[in-house]
Amino acid sequence: MAVNLAHFALNADDIPTSRAFYEKVFGWSFVPWGPPGFYHIRTGAEDAPVQGALQQRRELIAGRRTIAPECTFTVEDVEATARAVVAAGGRILMDRFTISGVGHLIFFEDPAGNAIGAMQSDADAE
Template sequence: MTANLSHFAINADDVYESKTFYEKVLGWRFSAWGPPGFFKIHTGSDGEPGVDGALQQRRELVDGRPTLGLECTFAVDDVDATALSVRDAGGTILMERFTIAGVGHLIFFADPAGNPIGAMQYDDQAG
């Protein structure tokens, strides 16, 4: 299966300042979801919703290196098989399988160039 981009995240030191910025510059809409200071990003209209996004407090997927730029997650059929493929192809697992209730199973890995990438096995029955 070819994995399609399914989600992106923007990490910010001041989430509320960034929210205002993207509302003004790109016309995005935001809705609070999950922990305080975490927002779902709505990049399109109801008819053309675009790619799901999140605005969240800056974090470090790679120890000692704050995440800059967009954090991309790709939809996969089997996150465990993807983790094996990452290791076999010379990548590194940054975050082992993590389940988000009602969403699915997520890993983060680094490609050989050190870029952090997410892989999500969507499963609305995940608990």
């Protein structure tokens, strides 16, 4: 089963400075959404936008600040993906979390130490 990139997130300590930087460098626009310090990034073609976010820096892996972009991939079954991650030598960082109207998300660490997201889309998620 092949999967596709569904979302990327840029982590920042200073959200206004990072936002201004990407507005100037890439011409992106930002829309506040959800928790404070979280913005959707508007990028890509109008008919095929790329889903992105600018968010307050966090630690997906305890004790290690996330300093690289986070990538989240679309999967058909997030629970099956979690089992496959563990069976293949990865580690679950964040158990299934439901985002209302979006879907179900996990984060895992691959054997190289990368934090990766897997999202099962579900517009009816509550």
